[in-house]
Structures are given as C-alpha cells and as structure tokens.
Amino acid sequence: MHVPDGYLDGPTSLACAAVAAAGVAVSLRGSRRELDERSAPLAGLVAAFIFAVQMLNFPVAAGTSGHLLGGTLAAVLIGPWTGVLCVSVVLIVQALFFADGGVSALGVNVVNMSLVTVVVGWGVFALVRAVLPRTRGSVVVGSVLGAALSVPAAAVVFTGLYAVGGTADISTGTVLAQMVGLHVLIGLGEALITGLTVSSVLATRPDLVHGARHLAGRTLDIRTPETALAA
Amino acid sequence: MSAGHGSAGLYRAGHSALHRLPAQCKIAAHLAFVLVVVCTPRETFWPYAAYALLLAAVAAVARVPAGFVARRLVIEVPFVLFALALPFLAHGPRVDVLGVGLSESGLWSAWGILAKATLGVIASVLLAATTSQRDLLLGLERLGMPRTIVQIASFMLRYADVIAGESERMRIARESRGFTPRHLGHLPVVAKSAGALFIRSYERGERVHLAMLSRGYDGAMPRLDSSATPASAWATAALLPLLASVALALAWAGR
Numbered sequence: 001m002h003v004p005d006g007y008l009d010g011p012t013s014l015a016c017a018a019v020a021a022a023g024v025a026v027s028l029r030g031s032r033r034e035l036d037e038r039s040a041p042l043a044g045l046v047a048a049f050i051f052a053v054q055m056l057n058f059p060v061a062a063g064t065s066g067h068l069l070g071g072t073l074a075a076v077l078i079g080p081w082t083g084v085l086c087v088s089v090v091l092i093v094q095a096l097f098f099a100d101g102g103v104s105a106l107g108v109n110v111v112n113m114s115l116v117t118v119v120v121g122w123g124v125f126a127l128v129r130a131v132l133p134r135t136r137g138s139v140v141v142g143s144v145l146g147a148a149l150s151v152p153a154a155a156v157v158f159t160g161l162y163a164v165g166g167t168a169d170i171s172t173g174t175v176l177a178q179m180v181g182l183h184v185l186i187g188l189g190e191a192l193i194t195g196l197t198v199s200s201v202l203a204t205r206p207d208l209v210h211g212a213r214h215l216a217g218r219t220l221d222i223r224t225p226e227t228a229l230a231a
Numbered sequence: 232m233s234a235g236h237g238s239a240g241l242y243r244a245g246h247s248a249l250h251r252l253p254a255q256c257k258i259a260a261h262l263a264f265v266l267v268v269v270c271t272p273r274e275t276f277w278p279y280a281a282y283a284l285l286l287a288a289v290a291a292v293a294r295v296p297a298g299f300v301a302r303r304l305v306i307e308v309p310f311v312l313f314a315l316a317l318p319f320l321a322h323g324p325r326v327d328v329l330g331v332g333l334s335e336s337g338l339w340s341a342w343g344i345l346a347k348a349t350l351g352v353i354a355s356v357l358l359a360a361t362t363s364q365r366d367l368l369l370g371l372e373r374l375g376m377p378r379t380i381v382q383i384a385s386f387m388l389r390y391a392d393v394i395a396g397e398s399e400r401m402r403i404a405r406e407s408r409g410f411t412p413r414h415l416g417h418l419p420v421v422a423k424s425a426g427a428l429f430i431r432s433y434e435r436g437e438r439v440h441l442a443m444l445s446r447g448y449d450g451a452m453p454r455l456d457s458s459a460t461p462a463s464a465w466a467t468a469a470l471l472p473l474l475a476s477v478a479l480a481l482a483w484a485g486r
Contacts, residue, residue, distance in 0.1 A: 004307065004347075004351060005265050005268060005269055005347050005348050005351030005352075006269050006343060006344055006346070006348050006351065007344055007347075007348065010269050013269065024377075024380070028377055028379055028380075031379065035379070040383075041436050042433065042436075043386065044385070044386020044387045044389070044390055044436070045390050045429075045432060045433050047387035048388075048394055048432075049429060085380060086383060089387060092371075092384065093384055093387065096258070096355065096359065097364065098241065099306055099355035100306050102351045103262055103351065103354075104262070104265045104266050104268075104351065167340055167343055167344065168317050168336075170337075192422070193425070196419065196422030196423065196425070196426065197422065197426050197429065200427065201426050201430060203426075204426075204430055208430070208433060
C-alpha cells in the first residue's frame with residue numbers, strides 16, 4: 001500500500017502531509033505519558049519489528065501481493081500514541097532510505113498506514129477490552145479483532161483519497177471493491193500474526209504489553225511444604 | 232552505525248561532492264525536486280527527459296553506476312504492475328494499440344504514474360547511496376524533525392541488526408533440531424518464534440541501551456561538527472530543484 005510519487009495529485013499529497021504532521025504532533029504530545037527512560041528503546045524495537053513485518057510480502061489472490069501493516073500490533077505493545085510514532089518512523093525510513101513509498105506521498109502513507117490503522121485498531125481493541133472480562137484472553141481477542149478491521153479500514157481511506165486526488169481514470173467503485181477485497185484477506189493474516197505475537201509476549205513478559213497494563217500483575221506465590229499439603 | 236542486513240548495499244561510501252554535501256541540504260533538495268516532478272503535467276514529455284538528465288548528472292557527480300540504481304528500482308515493481316493494468320481498466324474513449332483496444336486516459340495515467348514514480352525512486356536511491364544512515368538521521372534532526380522521532384528511528388536501525396542476528400540464530404537452532412516449517416500447520420511454531428524473538432531482542436536491546444546510558448548517552452547522538460550549514464552548501468543543493476522548476480515553469484507556460 002506504499003503510495004509512490006505521482007500516484008495522487010499535488011494538492012492531495014500536500015493536504016495529507018498537513019494532516020499527517022498534525023497527527024504526529026498530537027501523538028508526540030500524547031506519547032510523553034507513555035514513554036519513559038526504559039520504554040524509549042522499546043519504541044525503537046517495536047518500530048524495527050513493524051519494519052520487519054512490513055517486509056513480509058505474501059501473495060494474495062490473482063497475482064497481487066500485500067504486506068502486513070502492523071499498526072494494531074504497535075498500539076497494543078507500546079500504546080496508541082507511541083504506536084503512531086513507531087509506524088510513522090518506519091514509513092519515513094522506508095521512503096528516505098529504501099525508496100519504498102514516495103517522499104511527496106509520505107503524508108498519504110502516514111495517514112493511511114499509521115493514523116488510520118492505529119486509530120481503528122486501538123479503538124476496536126479498547127472496545128473489546130472494555131466489554132470482555134479482564135483476562136489475558138480478552139487482550140488477545142481484542143488485538144486480533146483490531147488488526148482484522150484496521151487493514152480494510154486503511155483500504156477504505158485509501159480509496160477515499162484516491163477518489164479526491166487520484167491521477168488515473170478508474171471508477172471509485174472498482175478501486176473500492178479491489179482494495180477492500182484484497183485487504184480483507186491481508187487483514188486476516190495481520191490478525192493471525194498480531195494475535196500470536198501478543199499472546200506469546202503476554203505469556204512471558206506481560207509487563208511489555210501496554211494494552212495489558214490494566215491486568216493486575218500476578219502476585220508471587222511462595223509454596224512451602226505446609227501450603228502445598230493444604231492445597 | 233554498522234551496516235547490517237536491512238541496510239546492506241544502500242550506501243556507497245565515497246568522496247564525491249555529493250557525498251560531502253550536508254545531509255539536511257540533500258534531503259531538502261530531494262523533497263523539492265520530487266514535488267516539482269509530481270506537479271508536472273503529464274501531457275508534456277520533454278520536462279521528464281530533462282528531469283532524467285538532471286538525475287543522470289547527479290549520479291555522474293556522485294559516481295553511482297547505472298546498474299546500481301537499476302537493481303534498486305525493483306522496489307517499484309508492485310506499482311508498475313498496477314500501472315500496466317490501467318490501460319485495460321480505465322474508462323473513456325479507446326484507442327487501438329497493436330490491435331488491442333486500450334483506454335486513452337488509462338494510457339496517460341499509466342505513463343504519468345510510471346514516469347513520476349520512477350524519477351522519485353531514482354532520486355531516493357541516489358540520496359541513500361550518497362548519505363550514510365547516521366548522517367540522514369542527523370540531517371532530519373537539523374531540519375527540525377522532533378527529537379523523539381529521530382531517537383526512535385536511530386534505535387530502530389540499530390535494532391534491525393540485533394533482530395536479524397537473533398532470528399538467524401533461532402532458525403539455526405530450530406533446523407539443527409530437525410524442524411523446518413513446511414506447511415500452514417507449522418505456523419503456530421513460527422509465530423511463537425516471532426514472540427520469543429521479540430522478547431529476546433528486547434532483552435538484548437535493554438542491555439544495549441544500558442551500555443549506551445553508562446557511556447553518557449542522553450537521548451541524542453553526539454554531533455561531531457556543530458557548525459551551521461554553510462550557505463554555499465544550500466546553494467549547491469538547490470541547483471537540482473531550481474533547474475527542475477525552470478523546466479516545470481516552461482512546461483506550464485507552453486501549455
């Protein structure tokens with residue numbers, strides 16, 4: 001979904017750049033509450049992980065391929081504000097260092113793949129977490145649903161931008177059907193990877209999962225021969 | 232910063248005028264050039280030839296061989312496929328090309344997207360080929376990129392190597408125990424490895440961070456030269472977007 005230069009017209013690209021800059025500025029402000037001395041490297045690690053995940057191109061139907069976006073994974077692991085920053089950093093580095101995604105389309109890419117996926121992914125996650133009981137299972141279910149919905153949402157927003165500033169003469173309906181159809185499948189892959197990664201990190205280091213902070217930490221249970229016999 | 236798996240082959244060390252130019256000038260020039268390209272009307276062909284010649288001149292100054300740039304163009308392939316499909320999908324009047332009816336507007340779109348995207352990718356490849364990752368990050372910081380972003384980016388690039396090394400060791404460990412993932416049923420193992428990889432990388436990253444802190448790291452990499460960017464550097468870097476915008480102005484005037 002990395003939009004190259006020239007795919008959307010100049011005004012749309014600039015408008016998206018303004019929205020992206022505002023979104024990143026708000027996230028910077030919000031991330032001050034999430035980031036501390038210890039979590040700055042964690043943010044870098046999450047970004048590196050998202051970077052690796054986005055490199056995984058897998059073939060989807062009819063000769064096209066897609067890659068994972070990772071917005072929900074980032075938000076659940078490190079919090080929504082810093083999640084936006086992490087995915088945006090990945091996109092900046094890809095555009096400047098790897099020529100993946102146009103520099104003039106950076107705003108478009110940040111809006112699509114960072115703001116939309118994190119807002120939708122985290123929104124769904126928070127909703128599910130509020131409804132289901134406070135267990136680790138709910139955190140995993142929430143991140144799976146968030147990931148599954150965030151990818152088609154990004155595809156819908158992409159189609160909207162395309163309808164406003166697309167440079168090709170294809171009906172919006174065709175683009176919408178293609179993009180959403182494709183990204184529902186990618187969303188399933190994203191949900192699988194997100195769910196399995198979150199659950200395995202939860203199993204060993206629950207303190208590293210921002211979305212599970214509301215769960216009370218397990219108390220250390222010291223078993224002496226007497227308590228073991230009583231139990 | 233060590234060149235690792237993710238970054239291998241992007242940067243070509245050298246001493247050309249382009250290599251010596253401060254990174255912030257190159258980034259700004261790159262952005263301005265790409266914006267000029269995007270704003271060029273696709274109905275005129277010659278400005279694109281002029282842009283291509285300008286980039287060829289930049290590559291010659293930087294001594295970056297054409298083959299190197301061509302290999303890196305592979306990143307564009309998914310969108311090239313999309314652009315090639317456009318003449319078949321788009322609406323509007325049809326024209327006959329070799330006996331196949333193609334959409335006229337689709338052909339124009341395909342040409343526009345291909346030309347602009349290719350010029351953009353070539354410009355990015357030249358930027359990354361002549362600027363080390365460390366310099367690019369410093370350049371971004373000097374252009375006013377917030378410090379938190381630069382910090383996350385520098386940790387990210389540093390951890391890319393840690394993660395790649397760790398995942399290679401885990402793959403060897405799996406295979407030496409007789410396990411190679413073959414079908415979808417093996418996916419849970421691969422995903423559990425991914426989770427384990429995250430935690431192992433984090434715990435190593437934590438030690439890297441502590442080592443950095445104990446050596447006086449305070450959130451920013453030390454700057455080796457703190458002098459302001461000379462005006463001559465800005466002028467040199469501005470040459471590329473300026474010449475390009477002359478072509479753009481002529482293209483608009485000639486319509």
